[in-house]
Amino acid sequence: MSNWEEYVRTVEPYVPGEQPNQPDMIKLNTNENPYPPAPGVVEALKNFDTDKLRLYPEPTCKVLVDAIADYYGIRSSQVFTGVGSDDVLAMIFMTFFNSKKPILFPDITYSFYDVWADMLRIPFETKALDDNFQIRKEDYYGDNGGVVFPNPNAPTGILMPLSEIEDIIAHNRDVIVVVDEAYIDFGGVSALPLIEKYDNLLVVQTFSKSRSLAGMRLGFAMGNEKLIRYINDVKYSFNSYTLNQTALVLGVQAIRDREYFEETCAKVIATREWTKCELKKLGFSFGDSMSNFIFATHERVPAKEIFEALREHNIFVRYFSKPRIDNYLRISIGTQQEMEHLIAFLTDYLKE
Numbered sequence: 001m002s003n004w005e006e007y008v009r010t011v012e013p014y015v016p017g018e019q020p021n022q023p024d025m026i027k028l029n030t031n032e033n034p035y036p037p038a039p040g041v042v043e044a045l046k047n048f049d050t051d052k053l054r055l056y057p058e059p060t061c062k063v064l065v066d067a068i069a070d071y072y073g074i075r076s077s078q079v080f081t082g083v084g085s086d087d088v089l090a091m092i093f094m095t096f097f098n099s100k101k102p103i104l105f106p107d108i109t110y111s112f113y114d115v116w117a118d119m120l121r122i123p124f125e126t127k128a129l130d131d132n133f134q135i136r137k138e139d140y141y142g143d144n145g146g147v148v149f150p151n152p153n154a155p156t157g158i159l160m161p162l163s164e165i166e167d168i169i170a171h172n173r174d175v176i177v178v179v180d181e182a183y184i185d186f187g188g189v190s191a192l193p194l195i196e197k198y199d200n201l202l203v204v205q206t207f208s209k210s211r212s213l214a215g216m217r218l219g220f221a222m223g224n225e226k227l228i229r230y231i232n233d234v235k236y237s238f239n240s241y242t243l244n245q246t247a248l249v250l251g252v253q254a255i256r257d258r259e260y261f262e263e264t265c266a267k268v269i270a271t272r273e274w275t276k277c278e279l280k281k282l283g284f285s286f287g288d289s290m291s292n293f294i295f296a297t298h299e300r301v302p303a304k305e306i307f308e309a310l311r312e313h314n315i316f317v318r319y320f321s322k323p324r325i326d327n328y329l330r331i332s333i334g335t336q337q338e339m340e341h342l343i344a345f346l347t348d349y350l351k352e
């Protein structure tokens with residue numbers, strides 16, 4: 001009998017939303033952007049010099065770091081980039097969450113946090129959202145090993161005011177507070193300006209949602225330069241060449257085109273508000289989402305039944321069979337036309 005299994009790092013992996021590939025599907029299950037990447041991205045990919053692929057990419061990701069710093073009006077030494085914000089967050093967990101005290105995050109939130117904590121053997125404690133699915137800032141004031149939460153929160157879509165976020169940061173000066181702003185561009189107010197005031201704050205963003213580049217895998221963190229240096233030390237000890245040559249070139253194009261970015265975000269927001277009105281008329285209720293999805297429950301029909309009926313008609317949304325949220329659907333915002341199809345189907349399906 002061999003016993004190598006005793007020494008395996010066993011983990012229960014994160015389960016991403018499925019990536020079905022049906023010709024006529026309406027895909028509203030993983031919060032992707034329904035609009036194409038910026039025209040400059042498309043152009044740069046067409047003209048990409050494939051000879052570059054012989055060479056390792058530049059390990060500091062300088063071109064992209066500089067472009068992000070330039071866009072947000074901060075210094076390049078305040079920016080870290082990674083393979084999607086999942087990679088950035090995992091690096092942050094590894095770098096800063098080494099206390100024996102538990103890190104804190106909400107009970108209903110991005111389901112990758114507890115997976116990273118488990119994998120890296122980081123103790124954690126979850127804090128229950130209130131009955132309206134709001135984060136209670138006071139829950140995060142006690143002794144802890146670090147704090148992480150998304151703003152707006154996922155999968156609720158609910159935005160926390162900046163003043164409350166600042167309260168949490170100010171109460172946690174001895175640990176790192178991570179604000180995961182994957183959805184901030186859809187109408188929220190970023191905590192970014194607070195990085196000048198608090199050296200324990202990291203703001204994490206991604207190109208996957210608001211910049212239509214989920215498939216390119218680009219994310220970044222912004223914070224005090226000392227924090228950024230520490231994350232880079234860990235990154236260079238793990239995998240130096242994180243962003244590939246194509247990702248660097250396309251990321252720069254995506255971040256430079258402010259106009260296209262603002263236009264597509266505005267379209268998603270307008271469609272989201274339209275969808276909220278229509279869903280309400282059909283008997284759904286939901287928190288006031290400031291993201292590119294709506295987390296809704298129906299007054300009469302169980303979420304799981306609606307989920308399955310939609311699926312049968314090639315409309316994919318996300319359903320989580322987890323305590324407190326197993327009667328909710330998370331519906332990503334697609335194009336206006338896709339949402340009109342969804343509403344038409346639901347109107348017919350929910351007729352009594």
Ligand SMILES: *Cc1c(COP(=O)(O)O)cnc(C)c1O
Binds near residue numbers: 031084086110208217
């Ligand atoms: C989508 C998402 C991410 C990660 O996205 P990447 O594609 O890895 O950049 C991180 N946090 C939250 C809350 C998300 O919803």
